[in-house]
Amino acid sequence: MSLRIDMQSHPTLHDLDRAHIWHPLTQHQIFTEGSTPLIIVGGHGSTVISQDGRAFLDAAAGLWCVNVGYGRQELAEAGSKQLYELAYYPLIQSHPRAIELSTRLAGYLPDTPHIYFSNSGSEANEVAFKAVRQYWKQKGKPSKIKILSRFRGYHGTTLGALAATGQPERRRDYEPLPPGFLQVSQPYCYRCPFQLSYPSCHLQCAEDFARRIEIEDPDTVAAIIIEPVTAGGGVIVPPVDYLQRVEGIAHEYNVKLIVDEVVTGFGRLGSMFAHTPYGIRPDIITMAKGLASGYMPISATAFSQDIFDTFLGEMDSGRHLRHVNTFGGHPVAAAVALANLEVIESEHLCERSQQAGQQLLHQLQDALANVPAVGDIRGMGLLVGVELVTDRQTKKPVSNQVMRAITQYALQRGIILGKASDVEHQRNNVLMFAPPLVITDDEITQLVTIIREAIITVMENPRI
Numbered sequence: 172m173s174l175r176i177d178m179q180s181h182p183t184l185h186d187l188d189r190a191h192i193w194h195p196l197t198q199h200q201i202f203t204e205g206s207t208p209l210i211i212v213g214g215h216g217s218t219v220i221s222q223d224g225r226a227f228l229d230a231a232a233g234l235w236c237v238n239v240g241y242g243r244q245e246l247a248e249a250g251s252k253q254l255y256e257l258a259y260y261p262l263i264q265s266h267p268r269a270i271e272l273s274t275r276l277a278g279y280l281p282d283t284p285h286i287y288f289s290n291s292g293s294e295a296n297e298v299a300f301k302a303v304r305q306y307w308k309q310k311g312k313p314s315k316i317k318i319l320s321r322f323r324g325y326h327g328t329t330l331g332a333l334a335a336t337g338q339p340e341r342r343r344d345y346e347p348l349p350p351g352f353l354q355v356s357q358p359y360c361y362r363c364p365f366q367l368s369y370p371s372c373h374l375q376c377a378e379d380f381a382r383r384i385e386i387e388d389p390d391t392v393a394a395i396i397i398e399p400v401t402a403g404g405g406v407i408v409p410p411v412d413y414l415q416r417v418e419g420i421a422h423e424y425n426v427k428l429i430v431d432e433v434v435t436g437f438g439r440l441g442s443m444f445a446h447t448p449y450g451i452r453p454d455i456i457t458m459a460k461g462l463a464s465g466y467m468p469i470s471a472t473a474f475s476q477d478i479f480d481t482f483l484g485e486m487d488s489g490r491h492l493r494h495v496n497t498f499g500g501h502p503v504a505a506a507v508a509l510a511n512l513e514v515i516e517s518e519h520l521c522e523r524s525q526q527a528g529q530q531l532l533h534q535l536q537d538a539l540a541n542v543p544a545v546g547d548i549r550g551m552g553l554l555v556g557v558e559l560v561t562d563r564q565t566k567k568p569v570s571n572q573v574m575r576a577i578t579q580y581a582l583q584r585g586i587i588l589g590k591a592s593d594v595e596h597q598r599n600n601v602l603m604f605a606p607p608l609v610i611t612d613d614e615i616t617q618l619v620t621i622i623r624e625a626i627i628t629v630m631e632n633p634r635i
């Protein structure tokens with residue numbers, strides 16, 4: 172099989188793509204069998220346009236990041252203006268847009284007012300892990316190094332962030348991963364790992380952190396990292412008192428709490444940050460996707476005063492954070508992020524996410540109530556998951572092939588839909604909805620109608 176192409180023969184963009192782009196999470200073999208990736212050339216609101224002029228409702232908001240929707244003039248103008256003014260400067264020194272953005276983020280997060288900028292969610296988590304380990308060394312507790320996370324949780328693609336990720340299929344083939352990362356149970360009520368029910372379970376899933384810390388010895392544990400709602404692992408929404416209990420356990424054992432808001436921040440779950448309504452005060456908060464709605468790559472890690480202060484010392488004490496990236500806090504990305512936050516606030520997109528999310532959830536519940544393959548529907552704000560099973564009693568997950576057929580069917584009907592992938596062997600059976608926060612009521616209705624049709628058609632004709 173050769174993918175070499177003859178440049179004299181006027182190759183199409185599809186030819187060049189097949190020849191040169193190595194796509195993430197993609198089996199390229201299918202491209203040689205006639206299938207081609209979708210080439211997107213434009214977009215507006217929740218709609219993207221492909222090179223051949225087709226319109227798609229993007230129910231995945233890119234990779235769950237285009238919170239303010241496509242085609243925002245104000246974000247483009249903010250980026251363009253900044254390119255003329257100051258295209259680049261590193262944060263070894265400083266520049267106005269990073270100062271303004273850090274001030275704004277600290278305004279949302281007064282308990283974590285020290286902001287370290289990076290380019291992606293993975294990097295934001297790496298900064299958290301490195302800083303928290305250094306923190307404990309500087310506090311005279313050098314053995315506190317372990318990071319606890321949860322099965323099915325996702326924290327990124329770089330080796331440290333992958334080590335914190337509890338998704339065996341994603342980790343396989345890249346091991347050995349850095350040591351010192353351990354996983355505990357998810358608050359996965361539909362498939363409770365303890366075969367219990369809420370609330371009589373007394374949150375055994377949260378207690379699993381306490382058990383693990385005891386087993387490991389609290390003097391070896393640096394931090395817990397959790398997503399407020401597990402996103403890529405299958406839209407797992409915890410019971411309402413779960414986050415508070417995890418915070419309580421972190422305090423009891425003198426362990427720092429890192430909340431990964433990479434997906435959940437900036438309105439996705441109906442508030443600027445998803446942990447805030449629960450009244451918890453994490454020591455570290457990481458954020459990325461919705462920070463600039465994907466218009467530019469930018470991420471941030473917010474630290475508490477306590478952690479930041481530990482890094483103060485004499486000039487050559489070595490107590491400074493020895494982490495650097497060339498592009499973190501890039502002026503153009505920061506300018507775009509500021510414009511993006513302005514849109515989220517002025518258009519009340521957090522409230523819109525809450526209201527549209529309820530509508531999406533209820534419409535899915537109504538439309539899918541009698542579809543036997545639908546095992547569970549859950550979500551918060553505009554992050555909703557539909558878990559598919561072959562039998563509601565046994566809860567046996569549908570196959571990866573069925574999941575692919577459903578998303579392919581939806582694509583042919585003009586809907587781009589996300590699904591769990593590479594989480595656990597044959598347990599990638601959750602369809603995921605995370606549209607732009609500007610999705611309209613009519614688009615939600617269209618989405619639900621087509622998804623119902625896709626599930627029913629594929630389940631009736633599994634060979635589609």
Ligand SMILES: Cc1ncc(COP(=O)(O)O)c(C=O)c1O
Pocket residue numbers: 290291292293294296325326327328398402403431432433434459
């Ligand atoms: C919860 C969570 N954390 C971290 C990441 C990593 O972000 P990035 O892909 O920008 O590195 C992701 C990406 O999807 C995520 O879902």
